[in-house]
Amino acid sequence: MENEVIYEEREEIGIITLNRPEKRNALSKSMLSQLADILHKIADERRVKVAIIKGAGKCFSSGHDLKEVLNSDLHDAEETFENIKRVMIAIREAPQPVIAQVHGYALAAGCQLVAACDLAVASEETKFALSGINVGLFCFTPTVFVSRNISAKRAFEMAFTGEMITAQEALEWGLVNKVVPKEKLEEETMALAKKLARHSLSVLETGKKFFYRQLDLDWENALEYATKTIILWSQTEEVKKGIMAFLEKK
Missing domain, CATH: 1.10.12 (Lyase 2-enoyl-coa Hydratase; Chain  A, domain 2)
Known part of the structure; x- marks a missing residue:
């Protein structure tokens, strides 16, 4: 499907928008492929100094598209999870710092995406979870990145209970850098991006x-x-x- 990810540039900042609001930005195979391609393009072109990833609609991302996972065969599953691995590597290897602008929910692979970004700003109402265990699909890959953001016991708690934590807890545990009122989320994220973009x-x-x-x-x-x-x-x-x-x- 076209335009599952939208990219625009504002001066020296690249803005990537997950664009499946009707599906709570569930990370489909095609969306992940588009996201990886955009990240590689940003890295190769070197036109911007900072990248922001955000979600359209009511939330950042609810995680993998479970209907797609349910209907997948081994080949489909391999493509989906290899695509998100491509995204994680692209974020880490990009010359630009990547900031997650998080609102609503960041669940399972959506939480993984936040954890993989170099920095994260969340609105006060945001909820985070490694919720895969609730449907029997343990958050294997999300745990890799979340456990590198927060303590082992906190990460274990998230992965093995599947329960949501608040934005304030995410801040205290080290999953995000800053929590702000919802109406100031974009402003505060851009302000952080501009601080970084002052440098070469x-x-x-x-x-x-x-x-x-x-x-x-x-x-x-x-x-x-x-x-x-x-x-x-x-x-x-x-x-x-x-x-x-x-x-x-x-």
Whole structure:
């Protein structure tokens, strides 16, 4: 189906809208394919410095399209879940920071999408859940990303109870960065995106790559990696120009 994902650019910010409001933005196979393609296009073209993912209608995303999953065969299931894997990798490998703008519900794979984004802003009424267990389909892939945002015991609780948590709980647990009134959600998300977009794409890209790489290392190897990276980066023309401009202004 066409236009299940809409993309637009506002200056240096790319805005991706999940566009199945009548289905609570359930993540169909075709929607996930379109989303992955758009993320790859943003990364390849490098025209924007930040990307925002949001949902049309009453919620961010209710998760996978369960009717589609129910009627799928092994080949269909493979395509669906390989597509969401493509989305997760595309978010992580994109040079741009990706912000989730979350409202309504972010359930199962929708919650996974929030957790996979680099930053997340949620409206006060938003509910989050790893709800797959409630229909017998444990949230295997969503748990990978949620458990890397919040503590192991909190992630276990979400995955094994399937119960919803509030936006405030999501904030306290570390799943989102900020909770705001619904009427200010777009404004606050754009404000955060603009803060990031003040910086060059090259420094955002280098910093994002470094950030996730060092998380996988013990502190000694992380420090060694950081030291080598900052030595090389400190000698670039961009850094030298930036330092000179700062010193002259000061």
